[in-house]
Amino acid sequence: MARLVVLGGGVSGHTTATFAAKWLGSQHEVVVVTPNSKWNWIPSNIWVGVGEMTKEEVTFDLAPVYAKAGITYHQAKALSINPEGKEDSDKPFVTIEYTSEDKAGQTETIEYDYLVNATGPKLNFDATPGLGDGNGQMGENTVSVCTADHAVHAAEEFQKAIEKMKAGERQKFLIGTGHGMCTCQGAAFEYIFNIEHELNKAGVRDMAEVKWISNESFLGDFGMGGLHMKVGGYVVSSKLFAESLFAERGVEWLIGAHTSKVEAGKVEYELLDGTKGEEAFDFAMLIPPFAGVGLKAYNKAGEDITGTVFAPNGFMKVDANYNAGAYENWKASDWPRTYQNPTYKNMFAAGIAFAPPHIISKPMSSPNGTPINPTPPRTGMPSGIIGKAVAHSVCDLMTKGEDAKLHEASMAEMGAACVASAGKGVFSGQAAAMTVYPVVPDFEKYPGTGRDTDYTFGEIGLAGHWIKHILHHLFIYKAKLNPGWTLIPE
């Protein structure tokens, strides 16, 4: 019996573990190590963040689901990987520290035959002074919707702001990215429209100023260098699409901005043209930059080999081309296909945990040398697809032997869909539904924009809400491993 250890129980890790457990049956063991006791459908955190959904509606307990699937579950965070084992044993292992109440702080080692690192990102709040609390957690100046708990807190603060406006006090809302190297603009984009929608619903829109701040060099970049969209039959750029959405709603924007410092009620920023400025706020939701979770790696002798296994940003190195060089040399083929670590072939990284070869948007920096550009988004759909492909590969390696052919899922060959809602109602509000193919532009296959315009399109309308509602229920149903879950695509 061989053992697969999956680090992380988010979209990617959960997909890998559950499919592997199904395909391997009781022949082999699947172990999940995740610090969280609950699974979270992150896209719906946006609705939690405006008080339209509860935390309970977007999360569920992992333990019973893993018990049902026959997966060994440790509520713990991974500290380090020893891919060569230790002095007296060649068996590789991970060291974990429990986070569950009963065993909090206890450490343990778990040996593995295969390892999938799907630890997701560390929310690197401390990268921007004042955005974090100095101890790696979110600071007190802003809110976030990155986790369900953050979103609950955001909703409480939002409610307070609404009460103030009802009492006659004007409020300024600043939504966007909290650093020059952030990703997830789409989440902030959706949140600002939900905020605006809720302000209208509460009858206080005229008391509020709503402003967008982001590291994109143009509105609608979304970390993907923008996209062409067929909207109602017309082909428009995501820039025009986003600008018209903002203009229609009276939302001002500040782009090409690196948020350099956050204080109570004020952010300092630097723009791509080198100018610096300040923006006041009463309520700010700023997405933090992402980094690897800080896993360490040691060789057989106990020497630190973190730099061999992980990229400097903390994400795990996989079969990507990390020596692509300058922007003009970037190719679709730089992007990983199997997500296998090049040094230790029994290790894989899936979802946000793998180190991308480079960004997708045009790299830009200010005259002062500050890089200000979005980092690559890896939303639920690619994360799920990658997780499933990695599960396939690992299962084949375990059942067919080390020469089994690995399964591939390149982000330069897969599409992604995203639904950005403005409100949650069944009969009111609007949502923008977008699909993009491929996620990473392939300039050789599609000269010009690098994308297939036939399969890259957007639509705005009420139906987008229904899609988002359907996705919410469908994916939670799937993640709970209810009957027929394997039939639901990633």
Added chain:
Amino acid sequence: MIKEIIKYPTPLSVEYATDVRVFNDELFALIEDLKDTINENNLDGLAAFQIGNYYNVIVLKDEKGAFIEMINPRLISYKGRVSTQEATAYYPNQKAEITRYENISVVYQDRDGKDCSLQASGALAVTIQRKIDYTFGATFIHKMSKEEKERFEQRLEYGSDVGNSDYCPTTFKRDKIVLVMNVAMGLMVLGVVAALFIEDSALLHTLWKLLLYGAAGVIGLDIIYFFYAQYEGKKASGCSSCQIGNIIGTVAIVLLKLTVIMLLAYFFVYQ
């Protein structure tokens, strides 16, 4: 080389906003073509998109008549708003009132790939904004107020949609066939419901026959729809091959609805 400027009603391409990645002779030739075309037509600037090139390049003349070359320009910040009468080479002999930012800051690259920035105001700021819009596939019509757009469209011989003709329409004549099938099936459902209140077996027999004719008619229309929809889709060059999925889906849904109706009819109407 002087190039032909794309003018209304020739549609603008759907390919646009491609950042320049390689700074080579091809780019330099494009810049020279833009300059020659600007001089020949006595213009204040041109986006590469206007001479049929999808690269993100614009060339402008400043207040003194000197050329400014902007590669991969981005409008980073703005202040104030100003409304002016604008003209653009795409819509010859037309003017329209457009509201733009009064002062702007733009970052771009020069022909050596060096990062540059420019603060502009007044007429130059307006021209830069209009040209950047072109690089993202928009004409100034996208920046008009609703009222101004309506006025402007009335002055255009072929309306404004022509600028976007290379797309797949969202409404088709074939949709009328679906409507007829749905109405027919709606009537059939009414027939089945009515049968619950009818006891006369002769009448029920007639009703069953009518339902059979209706079903045959719907199947016939569904077949016609299947072939006509494909013919109609092929006529519009902008339609993708994924249409076939929609067509098959529509045909299947009709057949599914019909099957359900006829099953119910078999139990409640057939004697």
